[in-house]
Amino acid sequence: MLQLRDSNGPATxxxxxxxxxxxxxxxxxxxxxxxxxxxxxxxxxMTLRRNPDVPVQPLRLDGETLNLARVLVNGQGASFKLESGxxxxxxxxxxxxxxxxxxxxxxxxxxxxxxxLYVSNDSFFTQCEAExxxxxxxxxxxPDVMASYTVTLRADKQKYPVLLSNGNxxxxxxxxxxxxxxxxxATWVDPHKKPCYLFALVAGQLVCREQRIASRAGKAHLLQVxxxxxxxxxxxxxxxxxxxxxxxxxARFGLPLDLERFMIVATSDFNMGAMENKGLxxxxxxxxxxxxxxxxxxxxxxxxxxxxxxYFHNWTGNRITCRDWxxxxxxxxxxxxxxxxxxxxxxxxxxxxxxKRIEDVRVLRTAQFPEDAGPMAHPxxxxxxIEINNFYTVTIYExxxxxxxxxxxxxxxxxxxxxxxxxxxxxTLYFARHDGSAVTCxxxxxxxxxxxxxxxxxxxxxxxxxxxxxxxxxxxxxxxSYDAAAQTYTLHLNQTCAxxxxxxxxxxxxxxxxxxxxxxxxxxxxxxxxxGSASTSASHLLVVTxxxxxxxxxxxxxxxxxxxxxxxxxxxxxxxxxxxxxxxxLLAFDPDPFNRWEAGQRLxxxxxxxxxxxxxxxxGARPLNDDYVEAMRAVLRHPALDAAxxxxxxxxxxxxxIAEQLDVVDPQRIHAVREAMRAxxxxxxxxxxxxxxxxxxxxxxxxxxxxxxxxxxLAGLALTQLCLAAxxxxxxxxxxxxxxxxxxxxxxxxxxxxxxxxxxxxLSALVNSGHELAKPALAQFHSLFKNEELVLDKxxxxxxxxxxxxxxxxxAVRQLLKHPDFNLRNPNRARSVIFSYCSANPGAxxxxxxxxxxxxxxxxxxxxxINPQVAARLxxxxxxxxxxxxxxxxxARQAIERVAxxxxxxxxxxxxxxxxxxx
Ligand code: PHE
Ligand code: ZN
Numbered sequence: 001m002l003q004l005r006d007s008n009g010p011a012t013x014x015x016x017x018x019x020x021x022x023x024x025x026x027x028x029x030x031x032x033x034x035x036x037x038x039x040x041x042x043x044x045x046m047t048l049r050r051n052p053d054v055p056v057q058p059l060r061l062d063g064e065t066l067n068l069a070r071v072l073v074n075g076q077g078a079s080f081k082l083e084s085g086x087x088x089x090x091x092x093x094x095x096x097x098x099x100x101x102x103x104x105x106x107x108x109x110x111x112x113x114x115x116x117l118y119v120s121n122d123s124f125f126t127q128c129e130a131e132x133x134x135x136x137x138x139x140x141x142x143p144d145v146m147a148s149y150t151v152t153l154r155a156d157k158q159k160y161p162v163l164l165s166n167g168n169x170x171x172x173x174x175x176x177x178x179x180x181x182x183x184x185x186a187t188w189v190d191p192h193k194k195p196c197y198l199f200a201l202v203a204g205q206l207v208c209r210e211q212r213i214a215s216r217a218g219k220a221h222l223l224q225v226x227x228x229x230x231x232x233x234x235x236x237x238x239x240x241x242x243x244x245x246x247x248x249x250x251a252r253f254g255l256p257l258d259l260e261r262f263m264i265v266a267t268s269d270f271n272m273g274a275m276e277n278k279g280l281x282x283x284x285x286x287x288x289x290x291x292x293x294x295x296x297x298x299x300x301x302x303x304x305x306x307x308x309x310x311y312f313h314n315w316t317g318n319r320i321t322c323r324d325w326x327x328x329x330x331x332x333x334x335x336x337x338x339x340x341x342x343x344x345x346x347x348x349x350x351x352x353x354x355x356k357r358i359e360d361v362r363v364l365r366t367a368q369f370p371e372d373a374g375p376m377a378h379p380x381x382x383x384x385x386i387e388i389n390n391f392y393t394v395t396i397y398e399x400x401x402x403x404x405x406x407x408x409x410x411x412x413x414x415x416x417x418x419x420x421x422x423x424x425x426x427x428t429l430y431f432a433r434h435d436g437s438a439v440t441c442x443x444x445x446x447x448x449x450x451x452x453x454x455x456x457x458x459x460x461x462x463x464x465x466x467x468x469x470x471x472x473x474x475x476x477x478x479x480x481s482y483d484a485a486a487q488t489y490t491l492h493l494n495q496t497c498a499x500x501x502x503x504x505x506x507x508x509x510x511x512x513x514x515x516x517x518x519x520x521x522x523x524x525x526x527x528x529x530x531x532g533s534a535s536t537s538a539s540h541l542l543v544v545t546x547x548x549x550x551x552x553x554x555x556x557x558x559x560x561x562x563x564x565x566x567x568x569x570x571x572x573x574x575x576x577x578x579x580x581x582x583x584x585x586l587l588a589f590d591p592d593p594f595n596r597w598e599a600g601q602r603l604x605x606x607x608x609x610x611x612x613x614x615x616x617x618x619x620g621a622r623p624l625n626d627d628y629v630e631a632m633r634a635v636l637r638h639p640a641l642d643a644a645x646x647x648x649x650x651x652x653x654x655x656x657x658i659a660e661q662l663d664v665v666d667p668q669r670i671h672a673v674r675e676a677m678r679a680x681x682x683x684x685x686x687x688x689x690x691x692x693x694x695x696x697x698x699x700x701x702x703x704x705x706x707x708x709x710x711x712x713x714l715a716g717l718a719l720t721q722l723c724l725a726a727x728x729x730x731x732x733x734x735x736x737x738x739x740x741x742x743x744x745x746x747x748x749x750x751x752x753x754x755x756x757x758x759x760x761x762x763l764s765a766l767v768n769s770g771h772e773l774a775k776p777a778l779a780q781f782h783s784l785f786k787n788e789e790l791v792l793d794k795x796x797x798x799x800x801x802x803x804x805x806x807x808x809x810x811x812a813v814r815q816l817l818k819h820p821d822f823n824l825r826n827p828n829r830a831r832s833v834i835f836s837y838c839s840a841n842p843g844a845x846x847x848x849x850x851x852x853x854x855x856x857x858x859x860x861x862x863x864x865x866i867n868p869q870v871a872a873r874l875x876x877x878x879x880x881x882x883x884x885x886x887x888x889x890x891x892a893r894q895a896i897e898r899v900a901x902x903x904x905x906x907x908x909x910x911x912x913x914x915x916x917x918x919x
Pocket of ligand 2: 309313331332335
């Protein structure tokens with residue numbers, strides 16, 4: 001038998017421009033697995049034929065980490081070569097279909113990369129996207145080769161009672177004959193053709209929650225959620241989310257479930273969130289398992305959107321898939337847009353929709369904007385990559401979703417101001433044209449535009465598509481001028497976009513800018529344009545297409561405050577020289593909740609940057625001015641705003657977000673200033689926080705709905721602030737006066753809470769205020785939940801992400817790595833400690849002594865030999881090193897060089913660190 005190892009040659013750059021159609025098509029695949037953790041045998045029988053559109057050439061099949069035993073062509077032994085991992089067959093029949101049979105083995109137990117076939121908790125799972133199928137058998141591992149699959153699984157019945165694959169179960173039973181004692185089999189047929197990245201199998205000891213539903217057309221479907229025995233009491237929410245998803249896609253887009261059986265299976269060992277394998281979604285347990293005592297409100301809401309996301313892929317991704325991996329955003333951007341809309345549509349109150357939008361934008365701006373400004377910046381449709389796994393990014397996902405959202409906006413019309421109806425028409429045309437095929441981002445945009453021939457999108461399509469080809473976040477500079485005599489208000493706009501790797505100059509983007517003019521008293525002013533047109537709604541949609549343009553409103557009775565980019569109508573940076581008073585007006589009154597929130601963020605940011613930039617000593621600093629503090633009090637006490645919105649407004653911009661606004665980043669100074677701001681808000685609003693806590697602490701029987709979740713969020717923030725005030729107001733053990741009671745109250749709440757959200761908020765309030773009660777609380781938390789993996793992840797993450805006071809976090813993190821419950825091989829656990837520290841705790845990570853960076857480089861190298869995908873994600877924690885002030889900058893660079901100097905790095909980590917060093 002021939003042993004093949006990963007080829008260790010120089011990494012090759014894959015370019016979009018080099019795309020060529022496959023030389024062969026694979027019509028059908030019959031796979032048989034003899035599942036054994038140490039050595040699984042895989043028989044792959046395919047029917048192939050040449051692609052007549054491509055010159056005659058050998059067949060080159062992808063393969064990795066496979067042991068090859070046999071190759072037969074039309075039942076006969078055939079000659080073959082192995083060339084840099086590929087199985088090459090020459091002299092294949094020129095005409096018609098032929099049979100190719102390949103027999104290989106693989107070693108699931110040794111597979112720590114979690115790509116291909118692997119073992120987790122004694123069960124078998126697969127992960128094939130993007131290029132994991134080649135670790136299971138030799139194949140044309142590319143998404144434009146779509147085949148019909150029949151899969152037979154054979155395994156020990158006692159160890160692996162459940163045998164699952166895509167599609168329908170057509171046969172199962174005991175295996176006969178010697179050597180088959182105690183073994184059984186199951187055969188699955190997928191009625192839909194699919195690319196191999198959507199193949200999946202699962203085998204193990206699993207139990208399932210089932211639900212039968214009927215579609216609008218009366219078709220019956222079986223929905224199943226498979227988990228480990230013992231986790232059944234955490235499956236109700238995932239099942240409900242799945243049912244909601246099925247109903248929503250049919251109602252909003254007319255897309256029904258096309259399968260008799262739809263299964264979700266949870267595994268603890270998973271690199272990503274979840275995977276949309278046809279009819280057999282495989283999920284990270286984090287996005288399936290929830291009940292009130294183990295999961296927070298955030299977990300419940302993430303489960304809803306990830307279940308939705310994977311389900312929506314069934315049409316956007318699976319029925320229509322990507323021609324090549326450069327088109328990844330075709331399915332991911334669109335599907336994120338769909339899951340965002342799903343979550344918003346499930347909100348009962350309009351205010352909850354706005355809260356969801358703010359949360360989504362916050363992710364975009366704190367994660368994607370930095371990516372777009374850093375060494376890994378790439379267009380939504382990249383031009384090249386070394387390792388495709390590095391391109392499952394916030395740009396492809398979140399910015400891609402914004403691009404789709406702008407398309408919806410740009411197909412809007414008088415009768416359809418949001419563009420929802422026009423966009424749904426576009427989706428219908430997209431499916432009419434491309435169902436069952438592998439297509440490009442261009443095909444998608446064309447379909448949306450063609451279905452709306454009179455729309456701005458259709459008119460501007462070639463220019464609009466620059467959003468797909470140009471990386472970088474456009475910056476929109478706006479200036480306003482009011483002419484009191486003429487009663488006109490003119491807004492001048494110009495756009496720029498900084499250079500990104502490989503793209504020096506940029507063409508102007510098409511930027512839909514939703515605008516309103518707010519009066520001094522806070523009302524939307526009527527909007528009239530020179531050409532006589534008047535907006536029927538309070539907002540006007542200005543579609544910016546040029547580098548510079550302006551718009552003039554007439555009959556403007558008073559100098560307005562412009563509310564620009566309402567609802568964050570485009571993924572751009574907006575510069576407008578607001579006065580504090582103008583921002584106060586928007587914060588108090590803007591009818592657009594997004595810009596209302598944004599005004600508060602801008603005010604806070606202003607106080608922060610002023611102090612960061614200066615030389616002032618920070619001990620005891622009070623960065624916030626009185627007006628800001630009073631405005632925050634007014635929001636907190638506001639009789640009409642809901643709690644979730646208040647919590648967002650009262651939460652200061654994150655350290656990461658603040659850092660992005662600065663040219664030179666001193667992470668310690670940012671941390672100190674933000675902490676001073678938090679402390680100031682805590683003490684200045686002490687009685688208001690107390691009121692807020694008391695008014696929102698009791699929420700009756702737990703339900704994860706947005707209204708009560710918002711109340712818990714606000715109560716949690718209040719408690720955190722109250723504990724902070726207690727700590728900063730004197731004796732650390734008791735605090736002084738009234739304030740001193742709060743840590744004790746938090747501890748009591750920690751013990752009494754009937755749900756994980758309240759319990760974790762209370763614990764976090766103690767840990768992050770540095771109170772000594774944190775210690776016993778952490779110990780109790782651990783002993784209460786020592787058998788709940790996902791809760792232990794929270795326990796680790798809370799400590800690794802906690803507020804640094806004099807450098808105590810890093811030694812604590814090093815200690816956590818030695819904890820018996822720590823396991824570097826489990827991605828969730830690795831993330832809970834290492835990523836929480838390196839990527840989510842800048843104040844603790846960026847140390848003057850560089851010890852955080854040393855820790856980072858050690859962990860990147862250690863992880864790389866286990867799981868390159870996870871290692872490469874961690875490697876990105878230092879993406880923004882070149883913006884750092886000295887001495888951080890030099891020591892960060894040295895740490896990256898240490899990683900880059902290592903021989904035998906994975907392509908994954910190699911690509912990330914070499915791009916970082918080129919910055
Ligand atoms: N396609 C998955 C999703 O977006 C993500 C994923 C990618 C999962 C690669 C595993 C591996 O839902
Ligand atoms: Zn996806």
